[in-house]
Amino acid sequence: MTTTESFADDATxxxxxxxxxxxxxxxxxxxxxxxxxxxxxxxxxxxxxxLGDNGAGKSTLIKIIAGLHDYTSGRMSVNGEERHFxxxxxxxxxxIATVYQDLALAPLMSVWRNFFLGNEITKGPFxxxxxxxxKRIAQEELTKMGIAIPNLEQxxxxxxGGQRQCVAIARAIHFGAKVLILDEPTxxxxxxxxxxxxxxxxxxxxxxxxxxFITHNPHHAYLVGNHFVVLKLGRVALDTxxxxxxxxxxxxxxxxxxxxxxxxxxxxxxxxxxxxxxVRKGQEGT
Amino acid sequence: xxxxxxxxxxxxDRVSARSLGARLLxxxxxxxxxxxxxxxxxxxxxxxxxxxxxxxGTILYQAALIGVMAVPVSLLMIGGEFDxxxxxxxxxxxxxxxxxxxxxxxxxxxxxxxALALSLAIGAFNGWLLMRxxxxxxxxxxxxxxxxxxxxxxxxxLASGAVASNSISDMDGFGAAKAVFASEFKLGGVTIKxxxxxxxxxxxIAAWVLxxxxxxxxxxxxxxxxxxxxxxxxPVKKVKIGLFMTVGFFAWFTGMQLLFVQNGxxxxxxxxxxxxxxxxxxxxxxxxxxxxxxxxxxxAIGALIFGMVQLGVxxxxxxxxxxxxxxxxxLLLATIVNxxxxxxxxxx
Numbered sequence: 001m002t003t004t005e006s007f008a009d010d011a012t013x014x015x016x017x018x019x020x021x022x023x024x025x026x027x028x029x030x031x032x033x034x035x036x037x038x039x040x041x042x043x044x045x046x047x048x049x050x051l052g053d054n055g056a057g058k059s060t061l062i063k064i065i066a067g068l069h070d071y072t073s074g075r076m077s078v079n080g081e082e083r084h085f086x087x088x089x090x091x092x093x094x095x096i097a098t099v100y101q102d103l104a105l106a107p108l109m110s111v112w113r114n115f116f117l118g119n120e121i122t123k124g125p126f127x128x129x130x131x132x133x134x135k136r137i138a139q140e141e142l143t144k145m146g147i148a149i150p151n152l153e154q155x156x157x158x159x160x161g162g163q164r165q166c167v168a169i170a171r172a173i174h175f176g177a178k179v180l181i182l183d184e185p186t187x188x189x190x191x192x193x194x195x196x197x198x199x200x201x202x203x204x205x206x207x208x209x210x211x212x213f214i215t216h217n218p219h220h221a222y223l224v225g226n227h228f229v230v231l232k233l234g235r236v237a238l239d240t241x242x243x244x245x246x247x248x249x250x251x252x253x254x255x256x257x258x259x260x261x262x263x264x265x266x267x268x269x270x271x272x273x274x275x276x277x278x279v280r281k282g283q284e285g286t
Numbered sequence: 287x288x289x290x291x292x293x294x295x296x297x298x299d300r301v302s303a304r305s306l307g308a309r310l311l312x313x314x315x316x317x318x319x320x321x322x323x324x325x326x327x328x329x330x331x332x333x334x335x336x337x338x339x340x341x342x343g344t345i346l347y348q349a350a351l352i353g354v355m356a357v358p359v360s361l362l363m364i365g366g367e368f369d370x371x372x373x374x375x376x377x378x379x380x381x382x383x384x385x386x387x388x389x390x391x392x393x394x395x396x397x398x399x400x401a402l403a404l405s406l407a408i409g410a411f412n413g414w415l416l417m418r419x420x421x422x423x424x425x426x427x428x429x430x431x432x433x434x435x436x437x438x439x440x441x442x443x444l445a446s447g448a449v450a451s452n453s454i455s456d457m458d459g460f461g462a463a464k465a466v467f468a469s470e471f472k473l474g475g476v477t478i479k480x481x482x483x484x485x486x487x488x489x490x491i492a493a494w495v496l497x498x499x500x501x502x503x504x505x506x507x508x509x510x511x512x513x514x515x516x517x518x519x520x521p522v523k524k525v526k527i528g529l530f531m532t533v534g535f536f537a538w539f540t541g542m543q544l545l546f547v548q549n550g551x552x553x554x555x556x557x558x559x560x561x562x563x564x565x566x567x568x569x570x571x572x573x574x575x576x577x578x579x580x581x582x583x584x585x586a587i588g589a590l591i592f593g594m595v596q597l598g599v600x601x602x603x604x605x606x607x608x609x610x611x612x613x614x615x616x617l618l619l620a621t622i623v624n625x626x627x628x629x630x631x632x633x634x
Binding site: 092107 | 494498499500502503504506507510511513514515516517519521574578579
């Protein structure tokens with residue numbers, strides 16, 4: 001397992017220079033430090049998984065990169081240039097697209113309108129929407145990603161959770177995202193649907209996109225990730241490459257490691273048999 | 287890699303092609319269209335004067351008086367907000383034009399332009415305050431409603447010494463302005479007020495903007511899910527401020543109609559309660575109060591229903607007291623229909 005110190009070495013020795021590089025980035029809301037000294041690098045064609053429990057600072061981290069919040073200390077550079085994003089538009093214009101878990105799409109709008117929202121194609125002197133062209137491109141892009149939506153006029157709210165995520169990912173890729181931030185894309189999904197989404201995450205990586213995959217599910221992360229960062233109480237608790245960690249280690253680290261052990265000791269005193277069984281099941285995973 | 291997971295891309299056999307009927311039923315204005323047809327047939331049977339073609343012009347005029355304002359109010363509602371000050375803002379605009387031109391002895395058109403600037407400023411103020419504070423539009427525009435209602439009467443009394451603005455009917459430019467805002471013409475024996483023509487033009491333009499332009503897409507998104515819209519780069523604040531200014535523009539237009547149709551006099555107490563009629567027209571026309579869904583054409587049909595019922599009750603010789611009760615029932619019915627539509631659209 002590497003620490004934040006040796007991480008800097010990785011970044012310089014990698015043949016692939018990072019598109020987004022965070023160095024010692026912090027964010028405080030008044031007297032609350034939501035994020036402290038976080039370093040992270042995102043490279044093309046790599047999936048960087050950010051794991052952490054609720055309140056670990058994952059959302060704050062995304063919001064900084066996506067341009068919803070500015071950071072208060074440290075340095076964030078995009079394509080080698082130091083940046084402070086004032087709005088999501090600036091982040092988007094730098095090639096960073098964010099797919100949020102619940103606010104990815106407007107539910108009552110049709111699929112094609114959602115697909116082109118904010119990037120509408122217009123024609124003619126009155127800048128009329130080129131509906132036919134947008135529908136055609138949306139259909140092509142979705143088919144390319146392997147998503148079958150027979151009627152692009154139907155509201156996005158009618159799609160399943162997995163389909164919605166896929167539409168959002170296909171949209172981000174189509175509009176030339178170089179970095180894709182996925183905010184817990186599998187959190188609300190069943191096993192099959194999660195598989196579908198993970199498949200598109202890999203497709204995005206293969207298309208040369210740098211992916212930041214936020215999740216609290218180490219199994220999903222380990223299926224696709226190249227690099228793992230675990231956040232705990234706003235700090236980086238672990239930062240390592242796939243080759244240097246096993247799923248078991250990642251799960252333990254993610255689940256709280258030593259804390260979990262202490263907890264199981266505590267619980268064992270109450271009712272040894274049931275608790276030990278449960279913990280073993282939990283670690284074996286699904 | 288693509289083959290490792292069973293592909294969901296193969297056409298889903300649970301999805302069947304939608305029939306024309308199903309597609310029609312998913313239009314937001316369908317409920318109001320059916321309602322309008324029922325009401326039309328009903329009054330054609332119940333009220334003999336309703337069948338008189340000459341009264342068609344009157345019914346359309348009555349509808350247009352609400353319909354012109356229902357255009358921006360529908361857009362605003364689709365954009366997720368509403369404006370309680372819309373009714374008195376109309377009066378404010380009419381009073382401003384009348385009082386300004388009279389007090390400074392200027393050409394009527396100068397008053398008209400000053401009123402336009404003020405109306406746009408009121409809309410911008412509503413939108414800006416809303417975006418700035420993040421308060422619900424109900425509260426912000428309720429405040430503006432009372433401010434304008436009070437100012438209308440106070441400033442009018444201060445300037446003219448009475449509760450109505452001074453008549454500007456003999457001033458320069460009155461004739462030309464009246465021709466634009468409040469004239470009428472004969473079409474095959476039917477007297478058509480010019481505002482009916484304007485109404486149709488405004489509905490056509492607004493419907494086109496809503497459905498066929500980028501701005502329209504942004505309006506739907508701003509009302510449907512403001513956070514999602516902002517995240518993909520839609521300037522939600524600008525869209526909403528723009529919508530309030532659109533309400534301002536139409537309030538100005540309706541105010542000018544009010545001023546010039548009444549020979550250059552506007553009563554300062556007018557307009558209170560009209561904001562609800564605009565909102566009813568929009569809701570009956572299929573706009574969701576919560577935003578993100580609706581239609582400008584629907585709002586126009588809502589206004590038409592209003593016009594037909596208001597005059598139909600009179601033509602049928604009934605006591606007009608029934609009208610408001612009917613209006614309330616229509617609103618409830620429309621709201622329930624909309625709720626069902628929304629639930630169906632959001633259901634997986």
